[in-house]
Amino acid sequence: MAISCSLPVTLDSDTNLFLMGLAPMAVNPARQNKGIGSQLARAGIEECRALGAAGLVVLGHPKYYSRFGFSPSANFGIKSKYDGAPEVFMVLELSAEVFAGKAGIISFHSSFARL
Numbered sequence: 001m002a003i004s005c006s007l008p009v010t011l012d013s014d015t016n017l018f019l020m021g022l023a024p025m026a027v028n029p030a031r032q033n034k035g036i037g038s039q040l041a042r043a044g045i046e047e048c049r050a051l052g053a054a055g056l057v058v059l060g061h062p063k064y065y066s067r068f069g070f071s072p073s074a075n076f077g078i079k080s081k082y083d084g085a086p087e088v089f090m091v092l093e094l095s096a097e098v099f100a101g102k103a104g105i106i107s108f109h110s111s112f113a114r115l
């Protein structure tokens with residue numbers, strides 16, 4: 001089994017930005033390392049792009065998500081509202097320089113708390 005989901009998130013320094021969070025994502029351990037996670041990640045990114053999202057955030061393993069273009073949110077002065085090691089919170093710009101000069105705090109959609 002594999003799950004993948006994306007939900008809107010809000011950046012407090014520019015609440016008009018249409019941003020999405022790629023989470024949660026998981027692949028059954030018995031099925032891992034067969035490319036399923038990569039297909040889910042790429043499909044999720046393209047779906048969010050098609051919806052018109054200007055950027056994405058993800059909470060996960062830096063080495064894994066960097067292969068899809070994500071970089072540490074700290075590079076832009078952006079943090080998650082929730083506790084956690086800063087290096088596991090990452091962003092991907094779908095529109096050029098969408099996060100430049102937008103230091104702030106990301107909040108996840110309230111639906112996320114119910115997942």
Ligand SMILES: CC(C)(COP(=O)(O)OP(=O)(O)OC[C@H]1O[C@@H](n2cnc3c(N)ncnc32)[C@H](O)[C@@H]1OP(=O)(O)O)[C@@H](O)C(=O)NCCC(=O)NCCS
Pocket residue numbers: 023024025026027028031032033034035036037038039059060061062063064
């Ligand atoms: C992360 C996860 C979704 C990857 O799924 P997957 O189907 O195994 O991914 P793929 O087969 O596409 O990719 C496997 C590659 O990712 C790497 N990888 C997997 N987990 C990793 C991790 N935690 N850190 C770094 N690399 C990781 C593997 O080493 C492998 O590398 P390779 O391509 O160089 O051999 C899966 O490991 C998982 O469900 N983990 C538990 C839940 C989780 O952490 N989700 C992410 C946060 S929401």
